[in-house]
Amino acid sequence: MSPRARVALLALAALILLPGAASVIAGLPPFGATIARYGERINAITPEARHVANMVSAINFDLRGLDTLGEEFMLLAAITGTVILLRGRRGEGKTGRAMRRPGRAVIPRSEAVVLACRIAGPLTALFGLYVVLHATVTPGGGFQGGVILASGTLLIYLGEGYVGWRDAVRSPWLDALEGGGALLFALCGLAPMLTGAAFMQNVLPLGTFRDPFSGGLMLVENLGVAMAVAGGFTQLFLEFMEETREADEPDEPGEESA
Amino acid sequence: MTAFPAVLLPLPVAIPLVVCAAMLATAHLLPGRVPDILATLAALGVAILSAFIAAHAADGPLVYWFGGWEPRDGVHLGIGFSVDEASGWVAAFIGLLYALTFVFAWGFFGRTHGHFQILMLLFLAAMVGFCFTRDMFNLFVWFEVMSVAAFALTAYHLEESALSGAINFTVINSLAGFLMLGGIGLIYAQTGTLDFEGIAAAVARGGRDPVVAGAFCLVAAALMIKGAIVPFQFWLADAHAVAPSPVSVIFSGSMVSLGLFGLAKVSAVVFAGSDQVQHGLPVLLTALGSFTALLGGWMALLQRHLKRMLAFSTISHAGIMLTGIGALSADGTGGMLVYVVGHGLVKGALFMVAGILLATRASIDEIALRGLGRGIGPAGIAMAIAGLLLCGLPIGVLDQGTRGVQGALAQQGHGIALAAGAIGAALTGAAVLRAAGRIFLGLGPDSGDEAGAPSEDEREKANRPLWLMLAPCCALLVLDVGLPAHLIEHALPRAASAFMHRPAVDTVAEGPGWLPWMSVLAALAGAAYGLLRDRLPAFVVRSVGATQSAPTRALEALHSGLIGDYAAWLAVGVAIIVAMLALA
Amino acid sequence: MTVILPLLFLLTAASGTAVVLVRDPTRQIFAIAVNGLVLTILFDALQAPDVALSELAVGSAAVPLLFLVALMAVRTQPPEEKS
């Protein structure tokens, strides 16, 4: 089909879809008028039932924890897929090829970059941990904190160079972190069943409202998510970066720093 | 506290998840065959558990509330699983299909640290979750997990075709996910809940409502994209043809039909109370289904690349399943559910034969393989039997499903859909039988229009003994033929009504007995024409060829492989669904 | 608030349109990052700080980074020789 025919087809479909969309929008409750009963109900009962302040975390880790379990494993599937697809190209045995490239000196980075990264790195890690640990009281949680932690490892790359980064961050460890986090989450679901409770039912003490250590089992699940996400995203960055390295180019720091 | 059999409901999902997380965590420590063994055992475990659950669900659906969040004051707070008999058996079938596929792929993916098995187990868990859940958003989550695992598996070969096929697959199915999520958002805003039953109750109360109809359009479009219904079918041929053969077994055997399974569940359970949807559905589904059955069958007949041929035949059979849903009766839906299982068994066996040819004869091209199959007779017999079953040979599970679907269609006077289904089945059967004759008997020196069809060199590792690949293939066929018919006959009326949340019926209608035989005869005639073309009088060949070539070229051009075209057709498809519902 | 929200919605529509209409991938990355940032602000205005934080981490940092790396991978490597 020529591009023009394609756009014509799209326009034709739009002729039918637009009135349909308009009637649906007209049928919806006006924006900002009301919220659904389900959400209202959760806002009403969860602070007391689970001693947590952050309703979104309560939904993600308790009320609808199964969704998050699926989501975590979706991430795991995507990252496993990425690894298969990228490594299949390079060959499984050569995962560390760029890490050990003989005969190449490490070009020193400017002092300022190294210093900045060495200061910012731990700060980012600290911030990531803060976001992870305060899942039940403030915005954020395992997922957001995990992504921040993973981005923190990129600072090692900027500061210490590619070889230093690859030396510090090893693929098998990341697999272990990712798989271990997902396993921890899944076991959080299964373990309560041993005591006769339902899958992912809270069996731990709930803690005090507005305290970071509130929510019982949620905290463990949150930790599992953080591990899985941090490991997974780091693995993702690692495999992507490796992809840019195959051509024989000088090891230049900060080339990806945009 | 939940009573005993219901307590097991989370396990068929949780077991594969735990096994694959553990496998990933220890990926670099596991010795060679351990992932194979673990994966096979996990899949078998899922099959057995699901079967056990299904058997106990005969008296009524089992319900399980995650986190112990049972509904309070009529508000569904958490996520529930609700397993009726039919869903349980479908899950058991899927587990078994995976177990046999793992045996078939034994050692095939040896050097990947079990990554292949990890993805497959995730795929399995997602499918079982998809069958069991009673929550709209949870359905979406499993839908997406399925998709993501499938995307990665498709491109495993890293050939150019595999990669671009995987990209098309990913983009179109991602759009399906977005449509579905949009639909879920609409229905949630309107009904204030995500639980199937909760939504159903609210929809029934609401009367004619454009938002509900719009939500149904979006969700139905998403599930039809997964189910490869015209005009959403384009991705399937691209993806199934290039995926590794064990993956294609799963794709064609369960993923596509599961999309339609979801559609059947959603339209029978969630939107049962919407008159607009229920009025619009029969015409919409039977029309699209008939068209799909014919187009898929016709395209299958024109292929020379075996996996692509089977992919189009899957499209055709998906169309037949859709007509079964379109009858909106316990017979039709029950027949469709049996059809899902029967089709999965037969199509899985066929893709395994294709895999055997890839591994032992290093080609997948029907014309290039002519006569080369002589050394592996058992595979040829399996292929011929599967071909006959596919076009409707009246024995086995697939036939029982066909009769159910045809009975429902005949009863409700959908004559065109009935004919289209029979013709579609005959066409795909003819394609498979022709290929079997050409490859294993060396017939058909004169290749007709097939020769112009796309094909590509491909090979798979020949590191497995023939019997190891043949055994699961034969096991599937034996299951299809050997499963006692009276067991299904006995359970079907009850299971189908429970699946649709309707009062039980006593018996299900059956279609005319001669119709399957007509399909078989037509398939044999079609295959014979393809194989014996050189011995027929010239004027016959020329006149048939003249009617074939032009539409063939047009259809092949339509399946252009361009993602832009597919996106445009997707919009057209959604527009068709919207228009049909608006007119209802 | 009543003025800010509609403005933000329009801005979202505009930045989304920009992502589509900027056809050069190198410049599109900036459009994507900006779109992520606009969405972050919109989510925050819609009282969804959790979502905003995710969008900030994913939509305006991680995803553009992946795009950048993908573009570099494509740039730095000529396609392998045909065999």
Added chain:
Amino acid sequence: MLPYAVAAWLFGIGLYGIATSRNFIHLVGCLGVCQSATYVLLLGLGYRWGSIAPIFYDHPPGTPAVDPVMQALVLTDIVVGATLTALLLVLTIQAYKRGGSLDPEKLRPMRAGSKSGRGQGSSRGKDEERTAP
């Protein structure tokens, strides 16, 4: 009504981008726009004027808050988006290495007339040109 119209617009323009894109990396960006339509729709549906975020840290429980369920759904959706983007970009990189192009017109799965599928850039892209062996 504006938020819902914006959501519909975003999906439409994203689909238009996918339909007309000549570069896979650009196409992945367009897919992201389609997805942002779902974010906007869901959060728009879950919003209520004059309500606080569903976090009862600074405000006591019972204060009117917006719908937390929609936010939880969107969080999952964002993860979906990130995974899809990563996977698609990987596929694109590999397809580029194999096919030597980022143009969907030139990278097609298994077309008639390109029997080996590789190294025939000139014969590809024309549907009429069929080589019947």
